[in-house]
Amino acid sequence: MFNAEMKSETFKNLIHIIATVVDEVKMSIHPDSLTMKAIDPSHVAMIDMVVDKDAFISYEADDTEIGLDLDKIKSVLKLAGPGDTIRMSHNPEQGMLTVTIGNIERRMGLVDTGSLSDPKVPKVDLAVSAKVPLDQLQKGIRAAESISDVDHIKLEVNSEGFELSCAGDTDLASLRVPASELEISADAPAHSMYPLDYFSNIVKVIPSESVEVQLDTDYPVKLLFDIAEGHAHITYLLAPRIENE
Amino acid sequence: MFNAEMKSETFKNLIHIIATVVDEVKMSIHPDSLTMKAIDPSHVAMIDMVVDKDAFISYEADDTEIGLDLDKIKSVLKLAGPGDTIRMSHNPEQGMLTVTIGNIERRMGLVDTGSLSDPKVPKVDLAVSAKVPLDQLQKGIRAAESISDVDHIKLEVNSEGFELSCAGDTDLASLRVPASELEISADAPAHSMYPLDYFSNIVKVIPSESVEVQLDTDYPVKLLFDIAEGHAHITYLLAPRIENE
Amino acid sequence: MFNAEMKSETFKNLIHIIATVVDEVKMSIHPDSLTMKAIDPSHVAMIDMVVDKDAFISYEADDTEIGLDLDKIKSVLKLAGPGDTIRMSHNPEQGMLTVTIGNIERRMGLVDTGSLSDPKVPKVDLAVSAKVPLDQLQKGIRAAESISDVDHIKLEVNSEGFELSCAGDTDLASLRVPASELEISADAPAHSMYPLDYFSNIVKVIPSESVEVQLDTDYPVKLLFDIAEGHAHITYLLAPRIENE
Numbered sequence: 001m002f003n004a005e006m007k008s009e010t011f012k013n014l015i016h017i018i019a020t021v022v023d024e025v026k027m028s029i030h031p032d033s034l035t036m037k038a039i040d041p042s043h044v045a046m047i048d049m050v051v052d053k054d055a056f057i058s059y060e061a062d063d064t065e066i067g068l069d070l071d072k073i074k075s076v077l078k079l080a081g082p083g084d085t086i087r088m089s090h091n092p093e094q095g096m097l098t099v100t101i102g103n104i105e106r107r108m109g110l111v112d113t114g115s116l117s118d119p120k121v122p123k124v125d126l127a128v129s130a131k132v133p134l135d136q137l138q139k140g141i142r143a144a145e146s147i148s149d150v151d152h153i154k155l156e157v158n159s160e161g162f163e164l165s166c167a168g169d170t171d172l173a174s175l176r177v178p179a180s181e182l183e184i185s186a187d188a189p190a191h192s193m194y195p196l197d198y199f200s201n202i203v204k205v206i207p208s209e210s211v212e213v214q215l216d217t218d219y220p221v222k223l224l225f226d227i228a229e230g231h232a233h234i235t236y237l238l239a240p241r242i243e244n245e
Numbered sequence: 246m247f248n249a250e251m252k253s254e255t256f257k258n259l260i261h262i263i264a265t266v267v268d269e270v271k272m273s274i275h276p277d278s279l280t281m282k283a284i285d286p287s288h289v290a291m292i293d294m295v296v297d298k299d300a301f302i303s304y305e306a307d308d309t310e311i312g313l314d315l316d317k318i319k320s321v322l323k324l325a326g327p328g329d330t331i332r333m334s335h336n337p338e339q340g341m342l343t344v345t346i347g348n349i350e351r352r353m354g355l356v357d358t359g360s361l362s363d364p365k366v367p368k369v370d371l372a373v374s375a376k377v378p379l380d381q382l383q384k385g386i387r388a389a390e391s392i393s394d395v396d397h398i399k400l401e402v403n404s405e406g407f408e409l410s411c412a413g414d415t416d417l418a419s420l421r422v423p424a425s426e427l428e429i430s431a432d433a434p435a436h437s438m439y440p441l442d443y444f445s446n447i448v449k450v451i452p453s454e455s456v457e458v459q460l461d462t463d464y465p466v467k468l469l470f471d472i473a474e475g476h477a478h479i480t481y482l483l484a485p486r487i488e489n490e
Numbered sequence: 491m492f493n494a495e496m497k498s499e500t501f502k503n504l505i506h507i508i509a510t511v512v513d514e515v516k517m518s519i520h521p522d523s524l525t526m527k528a529i530d531p532s533h534v535a536m537i538d539m540v541v542d543k544d545a546f547i548s549y550e551a552d553d554t555e556i557g558l559d560l561d562k563i564k565s566v567l568k569l570a571g572p573g574d575t576i577r578m579s580h581n582p583e584q585g586m587l588t589v590t591i592g593n594i595e596r597r598m599g600l601v602d603t604g605s606l607s608d609p610k611v612p613k614v615d616l617a618v619s620a621k622v623p624l625d626q627l628q629k630g631i632r633a634a635e636s637i638s639d640v641d642h643i644k645l646e647v648n649s650e651g652f653e654l655s656c657a658g659d660t661d662l663a664s665l666r667v668p669a670s671e672l673e674i675s676a677d678a679p680a681h682s683m684y685p686l687d688y689f690s691n692i693v694k695v696i697p698s699e700s701v702e703v704q705l706d707t708d709y710p711v712k713l714l715f716d717i718a719e720g721h722a723h724i725t726y727l728l729a730p731r732i733e734n735e
Contacts, residue, residue: 072416075391079384103381103422104388109415136593139569143594146565170599171562177593317661320636324629348626348667349633354660 002029002064002090005057008080008101009207010228014051015077016205017234019070020198021045026116029064029090039119045198048121048235055231057085066090066097067111073099076106121235126214126222128157128186132177133210134203140164140175141200147171152241153196155215158189162213166196190217192240202236218242247274247309247335250302253325253346254452255473259296260322261450262479264315265443266290271361274309274335284364290443291482293366300476302330311335311342312356318344321351366480371459371467373402373431377422378455379448385409385420386445392416397486398441400460403434407458411441435462437485447481463487492519492554492580495547498570498591499697500718504541505567506695507724509560510688511535516606519554519580529609535688536727538611545721547575556580556587557601563589566596611725616704616712618647618676622667623700624693630654630665631690637661642731643686645705648679652703656686680707682730692726708732 014036018025021040028035036049053059080086080101087100099106141164144153149168156163162182165174192215202223203211212224223236259281263270266285273280281294298304325331325346332345344351386409389398394413401408407427410419437460444466448456452472459467468481504526508515511530518525526539543549570576570591577590589596631654634643639658646653652672655664682705689711693701697717704712713726 079388079391102384103420104384105417105419105421106388106391107417139592139594143569143596146569146596172595172597174595175593176595320638324633324636347629348665349629350662350664350666351633351636352662 001092002061002066002088004034004059004061004089005085005087006055007057008077008084008086009082010055010232011086012077012080013205013207013227014049014232015070015073017202017236018047018049019074020201020205021047023070024111024116025068025070026113026118027066027068028118029061029066031061031063034061037119037121039117040198044195044239045202046119046121046237048237049232051228051232055228064090064092065113067113067116068097069108069111072108076101076108079104079106121237124220124222124237126190126216126219127188128190128216129184129212129214130157130162130177130186131183131210131212132162133181134206134208136162136175136177137164137203137211140173141196141203143173143175144196145200147173151196152193153199154191154193155213155221156189156191157184157186157213157215158191159186190215192216192218192221194221194238194240198238202238246305246307246337247311247333248303248305249334250304250330250332251300252302253322253329253331254327255300255477256331257322257325258450258452258472259294259477260315260318262447262481263292263294264319265446265450266292268315269356269361270313270315271358271363272311272313274306274311276306276308279306282364282366284362285443289440289484290447291364291366293480293482294477296473296477300473309335309337310358312358312361313342314353314356317353321346321353324349324351366482369465369467369482371435371461371464372433373435373461374429374457374459375402375407375422375431376428376455376457377407378426379451379453381407381420381422382409382448382456385418386441386448388418388420389441390445392418396441397438398444399436399438400458400466401434401436402429402431402458402460403436404431435460437461437463437466439466439483439485443483447483491550491552491582492556492578493548493550494579495549495575495577496545497547498567498574498576499572500545500722501576502567502570503695503697503717504539504722505560505563507692507726508537508539509564510691510695511537513560514601514606515558515560516603516608517556517558519551519556521551521553524551527609527611529607530688534685534729535692536609536611538725538727539722541718541722545718554580554582555603557603557606558587559598559601562598566591566598569594569596611727614710614712614727616680616706616709617678618680618706619674619702619704620647620652620667620676621673621700621702622652623671624696624698626652626665626667627654627693627701630663631686631693633663633665634686635690637663641686642683643689644681644683645703645711646679646681647674647676647703647705648681649676680705682706682708682711684711684728684730688728692728 022038034051039046089098144166147168150166153166161179162177208225214222220237267283279296284291334343389411392413395411398411406424407422453470457469465482512528524541529536579588634656637658640656643656651669652667698715702714710727
């Protein structure tokens with residue numbers, strides 16, 4: 001059993017985030033929270049999402065799992081306007097999720113959860129951390145994307161601040177945020193290279209004002225942010241490109 | 246002779262409605278009104294449009310007929326902004342329609358009316374009728390279009406209200422408007438299936454706030470609405486899909 | 491040496507104007523001004539642009555030349571928002587232009603100026619001149635573009651005013667601006683035909699409110715306008731189509 005109501009914006013945000021790495025996802029439903037974990041087919045990016053029941057307007061659930069086709073749920077969510085409430089209701093016997101938006105009722109077939117992986121998200125402790133305003137990350141990405149032959153960016157945190165930079169054959173781009181504009185914690189400087197396309201895809205759909213960026217030399221980068229007034233917690237992990245000297 | 250002025254929005258609305266079924270249309274001009282009738286090439290949808298002279302800012306006409314290429318007139322109407330007046334002038338000797346918008350003069354070649362059909366719009370009396378707000382119809386269509394394998398919708402009127410619904414292989418959508426929000430007249434419940442694409446095309450261009458939907462089991466649906474402050478009357482007829490048991 | 495700051499809108503305007511005729515341009519930098527000259531590959535259109543140092547927020551320069559790839563600079567300029575300042579810095583030893591926008595630094599490889607032509611812009615004295623509001627020219631072009639088989643327009647200035655007109659196989663369009671709404675100087679009426687696509691491309695990117703149109707029968711048309719509060723002067727020359735009788 002699963003009956004819940006959520007602001008349409010919040011649910012759209014959750015779905016657009018998870019859809020940056022997978023087409024289908026297993027939603028693991030518990031009495032007090034709902035979780036979604038996903039790893040992309042190339043095993044480069046991973047998402048761990050925990051949504052507390054307080055992120056919902058109303059929430060009633062037994063332990064259950066449902067498999068969502070993300071393109072299908074996105075097309076359903078387009079039916080909701082900005083202030084609308086999404087009501088979701090799952091009855092295991094029907095094998096369907098009923099989504100109600102105002103006087104529209106939309107019943108969706110589900111994906112067999114047996115076919116969906118349940119990735120283990122590794123615990124990684126990373127040396128440095130900086131809370132970076134989202135608009136700065138977005139600017140940095142657009143600067144990197146303005147160079148046609150760039151496919152990796154370098155992220156760096158040191159005592160001076162945060163830097164996102166990249167180099168093509170003839171062109172360079174860099175965005176620097178000074179330490180004074182960041183909440184920063186760094187034992188030592190750290191930097192690594194990451195794929196631009198993955199990084200861009202996730203940053204485009206982050207709805208919060210800032211992101212905690214944790215990194216370490218030749219380690220994955222971890223992006224941490226909350227949505228739904230702090231009731232939904234998202235961890236995004238992206239593998240580095242190891243530079244061979 | 247035909248000299249008339251009309252608000253550009255009104256004329257755009259008339260043209261976009263008729264263009265949902267045909268590419269070329271015969272405009273039958275009379276001293277007190279102008280009519281356009283059209284049937285689509287598959288004989289599935291039909292429009293009957295009567296525009297009183299009071300729908301115009303000024304109107305002077307003898308009995309005459311002119312053949313319009315609708316793509317051409319649409320491209321001319323794009324030259325008019327929201328508050329503009331369209332002036333039309335037809336001189337039979339030139340075989341051209343002169344359209345004036347501000348200080349732009351645009352003379353258009355006409356289509357030979359001999360090649361244009363003059364469909365007879367059948368009189369059909371339908372059992373039930375409901376005046377449905379247009380935004381509800383639009384929502385229902387968008388819900389239907391969110392299912393990839395749907396090409397027909399079911400319209401139903403009964404004592405509880407109006408319902409637009411459809412079913413794909415795995416998914417369902419329905420929009421219900423309760424009788425309390427409708428002007429409804431129904432002897433008995435009635436429902437039929439209609440092609441989604443035709444229904445969607447006409448509903449997208451209806452500029453009025455509500456539409457009178459008349460239907461009957463396994464009969465065409467009739468959509469009735471007025472524009473130009475009640476001075477232009479449109480009847481749209483759409484053939485049902487007969488379900489074989 | 492070249493260090494300069496400019497409002498992003500002004501620099502975008504200059505680049506979009508020059509990009510209507512070429513993909514790469516030589517920027518000739520002098521202590522008191524900067525010039526760009528360009529001729530399109532078919533030798534139909536030519537631009538001469540003189541930007542005084544007062545068009546800049548700050549300007550420091552020796553005599554030098556740099557070659558710009560216009561698609562590249564356009565993609566860099568997209569990083570600037572409406573109120574942003576563009577800082578440009580050129581160090582001849584690096585062979586790069588460094589563009590700074592807020593905390594983004596973007597270094598661009600340059601085009602070898604040896605490969606770029608330096609067209610001589612001919613002095614032409616034209617018989618008639620009219621200062622035409624830009625929105626009228628834009629309307630006239632849209633009217634011409636609403637006829638599918640038109641590729642030339644006729645520009646005419648006479649004592650009654652300015653006219654932009656064209657004729658396709660079955661359709662005609664014309665825009666007339668009466669002399670009373672123009673600053674006009676005409677010894678005798680003059681008119682010529684010009685290619686619609688070139689004329690449309692330049693008019694679309696002119697950011698000033700009016701344009702001085704100079705013309706003469708079977709001569710090029712000259713469009714003259716200023717931007718940057720009168721500190722940047724642009725001359726655009728477009729060759730006529732000579733009508734053979």
